[in-house]
Amino acid sequence: MKISAINAWRMLQPFVAGPYRMSKGRHADSFDSVIVSITSDDGVTGWGEMAPLGTFYSAAFAAGAEAGVAEIAPHLLGQDPRALAQIGRLMDTVFKGHPYVKSALDMACCDLAARSAGMPLVTMLGGRESDTAELYKVVTHGTAASMADHARRIIADGFRRIQVKVGGDVHGDIERVVAVAAAVPVGTVIFCDANAGWTPFQARQFADATRQIDYAFEQPCGTIEECLSVRRIFAKPMVLDESVQSLQDLLEIQRTGAADGVTLKISRLGGVSRTRQLRDLAVDLGLMVTVEDTGGAEIDTAAMAHLSLSTPEERRLHAIAFHEWVTVRTASNAPPVNGSRMGIPDGFGLGIDVLPELLGVPFLDLSASR
Known part of the structure; x- marks a missing residue:
């Protein structure tokens, strides 16, 4: 061939x-x-x-x-x-x-x-570990009131996992997260994602002021070393995303204990093949894993779904359905979404037509x- x-x-x-x-x-x-x-x-x-x-x-x-x-x-x-x-x-x-x-x-x-x-791609990637993966939704940056309202709508739609965007003015973000946490039911899984927007000084300010809220901290600072300096004074789980750009980064995160989990983005790593490589190693190292990408419609979302569902369920954090974000279509089918869970299309390969x-x-x- x-x-x-x-x-x-x-x-x-x-x-x-x-x-x-x-x-x-x-x-x-x-x-x-x-x-x-x-x-x-x-x-x-x-x-x-x-x-x-x-x-x-x-x-x-x-x-x-x-x-x-x-x-x-x-x-x-x-x-x-x-x-x-x-x-x-x-x-x-x-x-x-x-x-x-x-x-x-x-x-x-x-x-x-x-x-x-x-065969479906999920089989080639190691085998299907479950039928569906749980989805999260993003509470994008805005006023405290608008973000709280957004979080309420997400929960009303049946979702139990939210990612709250922070990383700007620290005191404003403290107010925003307090408002969001008060607006959702106890037990809602909250990730506070700064997208590498803070210095360690700012991240420590935020961490200290929000100790009473149950959340996971995602990529507070730009480098592994900076995030590790925050983690040393922080009792909550930490996930790194932007810092994971290579196999060497993953090994450094595990060696230093800089995080409990990683978010692997397909395009950042160079494709499905290398994402699968890092995913398998992260699982073997005992890290929690999210596999997604920076965006895309049905094709890219299908790849994310195949990688997510071939990740052992006990090591999988969550997934996201990017094809539902956009107004255009690229295929006659899509990764099936049922409420707050996503599966993979029937068929060989990605299953996308x-x-x-x-x-x-x-x-x-x-x-x-x-």
Whole structure:
């Protein structure tokens, strides 16, 4: 089996609920997605997607992904898409760094490999550990009153897990979290996510003022060392997200005891293959794990669901349904959501039936026969 064709699209995916707001005025109105299809010489097609959250969340940006995919794709023609490790090494050889550029290409190869083997991707990723994963919803940054109202609506919809955005003015965020905690039932799982927005000084201020609230602290500061300095005076669970960019980062987190759990983002790590590698190691090291991405519609959400459901349930934190965030569709089906839980689509590979006519005009149309 050899790769015979690669196509790629760039697709704007506006948010259903309007702007997504984080601290310090950071916000986005949509995902700017890059979608890739890879077709083998025997007619099997796999799909991949990556979508950064604006240009402020990480080093990834859609224009960079578009340019990088076009640079890498010609080198993949004629390669065996099932040889995932070889594909990964080849991409690293011809295009140094920029893992987010490679993410959709790797995802498409994983999808194609599982489809050609006649199995769902979850099986290839280690096996299905449960039928569904529990979802969380985000309380985006705003006034204390608006965030409390938002949290009440989420709970009224049947969700038991919320992520509260903090990381701005410390005293304002203390007020916001106190209001949210008072607005939801006892036992609601609360994550306070600063998105690396604070110095250790600020994070300690927040931690000290909120000791009576039951929550997990997510990525208070920018580096592992800074987060560890906060953790040393902090009795609550800590999860790191932005700090997990490589295998070396994961090992450092475990060696120093910097966190109890990690959030692994597919595009940040360079695709499904490397996310699976870090996921398996994190599980073996005894860490709690969330697998998600920076954004995307049905394709990327399906990959997140397959990785989540092949994570042992006792080590899985939660998942998120990004395809429900956006106003556009990319496929005739989607990862099924029932209340506050998400499963995976029936079928081989990702199980997603992508409709190319929904994607617009491809920016890349590459064939080995041309």
